[in-house]
Amino acid sequence: PLPYWPEFSEVLFTTVNNWDQIQKFKAKDDDLLICTYPKSGTTWTQEIVDMIEQNGDVEKCQRSVIHLRHPFIECDWHIIVTDGYDNLCKINIFSIYYTHFPKIIYVARNAKDCMVSYYHFQRMSQTLPEPGTWEEYFENFMNGKVSCGPWYDHVKGWWKAKDKHQILFLFYEDMKEVSEELRGTNLDEMILDKIVQETSFEKMKENPMINRSTVPKTIMDQSISPFMRKGIVGDWKNHFTVAQNEKFNNDYKKKMEGTSLTFRMEI
Ligand SMILES: *[C@@H]1O[C@H](CO)[C@@H](O)[C@H](O)[C@H]1NC(C)=O
Numbered sequence: 001p002l003p004y005w006p007e008f009s010e011v012l013f014t015t016v017n018n019w020d021q022i023q024k025f026k027a028k029d030d031d032l033l034i035c036t037y038p039k040s041g042t043t044w045t046q047e048i049v050d051m052i053e054q055n056g057d058v059e060k061c062q063r064s065v066i067h068l069r070h071p072f073i074e075c076d077w078h079i080i081v082t083d084g085y086d087n088l089c090k091i092n093i094f095s096i097y098y099t100h101f102p103k104i105i106y107v108a109r110n111a112k113d114c115m116v117s118y119y120h121f122q123r124m125s126q127t128l129p130e131p132g133t134w135e136e137y138f139e140n141f142m143n144g145k146v147s148c149g150p151w152y153d154h155v156k157g158w159w160k161a162k163d164k165h166q167i168l169f170l171f172y173e174d175m176k177e178v179s180e181e182l183r184g185t186n187l188d189e190m191i192l193d194k195i196v197q198e199t200s201f202e203k204m205k206e207n208p209m210i211n212r213s214t215v216p217k218t219i220m221d222q223s224i225s226p227f228m229r230k231g232i233v234g235d236w237k238n239h240f241t242v243a244q245n246e247k248f249n250n251d252y253k254k255k256m257e258g259t260s261l262t263f264r265m266e267i
Pocket of ligand 1: 206
């Protein structure tokens with residue numbers, strides 16, 4: 001049976017009402033937090049982590065849709081689901097995924113691809129504001145006028161935090177490269193091989209536990225743009241004009257001044 005999906009207004013309502021509690025969240029010793037700016041590889045990392053934790057057992061990773069296996073901490077959905085394993089279990093946002101990995105995995109994706117991906121996501125998301133034209137969105141993203149605020153502050157903040165806390169800082173572009181190198185090679189490690197296969201973009205796009213096909217159209221209208229759209233590095237080149245690229249680069253230089261954080265815009 002498919003999990004019950006709350007109406008967005010309901011989600012908002014409980015999140016706002018429980019904000020104090022959400023802010024007071026304290027991780028347990030064996031909790032793992034996956035943190036990202038939107039559209040930077042969240043779903044991908046969730047599936048990889050779950051596959052590792054389940055020792056490459058595909059069936060176990062099918063126990064529920066991904067956004068319920070690893071709930072979002074900032075969305076207080078007390079969702080009642082029947083997931084086929086437990087008759088009835090209450091998924092509580094505060095019982096986060098636990099494992100023996102580093103405390104926090106942060107995934108960062110270059111700003112240009114992130115912007116393009118976010119634009120398409122916002123076009124089909126029925127719960128975020130209309131993104132407007134690409135030209136308008138381009139300006140809004142640079143000005144941080146998007147959900148979750150400026151990309152620049154997000155990545156710089158986490159980059160700094162990694163020196164003080166136990167954070168595994170990953171780049172989407174590296175993950176892409178590594179997964180492509182590993183694919184098709186004759187690995188001794190059968191499990192690793194399986195994880196690489198199962199977490200490829202093509203496979204995940206056709207996995208109903210991942211591709212959001214159970215999310216109603218009133219939340220995500222995938223006829224506008226699929227949730228799993230392209231999953232590549234460098235798609236920004238199909239969107240940025242030469243003038244936009246120049247403008248972006250100048251602005252980027254200013255906003256990213258003083259940080260040692262560097263991104264690859266292509267691989
Ligand atoms: C999700 O996966 C299912 C099963 O493979 C497939 O039928 C469906 O078209 C996919 N949905 C999207 C939006 O890609």
